[in-house]
Amino acid sequence: MIRYAASAAPGFGGALLVLAHGAGAGERHPFMVKVATGLARRGVDVVTFEFPYMREKRRAPDRAPVLEAAFREAIAEAQRDGAGAGRLFIGGKSMGGRIATHLAAQQHERVTGVVALGYPLHPPGKPERTRDAHLSSIDVPVLIVQGERDAFGTPGELAPALARMRARVTLHVVPEGDHSLTVPRSGGIGQEAIYETALDAIVEWMGGLEPRA
Helix, strand or coil: CEEECCCCCCCCCCEEEEEECCCCCCCCCHHHHHHHHHHHHCCCEEEEECCHHHHCCCCCCCCHHHHHHHHHHHHHHHHHCCCCCCEEEEEEECHHHHHHHHHHHCCCCCEEEEEEECCCCCCCCCCCCCCCCCHHHCCCCEEEEEECCCCCCCHHHHHHHHHCCCCCEEEEEECCCCCCCCCCCCCCCCHHHHHHHHHHHHHHHHHCCCCCC
């Protein structure tokens, strides 16, 4: 588990984000580090962790109940360490974000909101195998940061599932972005600007939410 302590950010209330990695890379992957450090600079305490299969250097992810239990343990440990000062957010990259939505659908206590970075709606090339049945059970705000050309589900493919949700959902679309929010070098916007814009959007969204009673 790695903690990225928040820098001073005038006007932004205390918040903790427990951030989970995707299926293929752990908490030290450059994408995870960039997101965690960028949010910490903006005033958010961020804690990352690794699922059991990643710690044990196994290639195949654990089944959902194991992943969910590990996520809950990470939240509890982060809170014991005193991270955050009020609002608890959970989220992650791809699979990590999906498991965060599982916890929210199970009404995990005190969660203020969920941040999904590249929601994996379906496996690439298999749009019929959607992973959205649980989304309608979520009752806390959700922010999804999705690449316009995400092979795991484009914003257009996500739209019907999001329309069925009772929770307040915000979709931040990354123009020309893929599943990792990477844009073509030939595009008009540089990669760093894409990340900075996405991080600003996350912090702005967090700042508009009150702690859950």
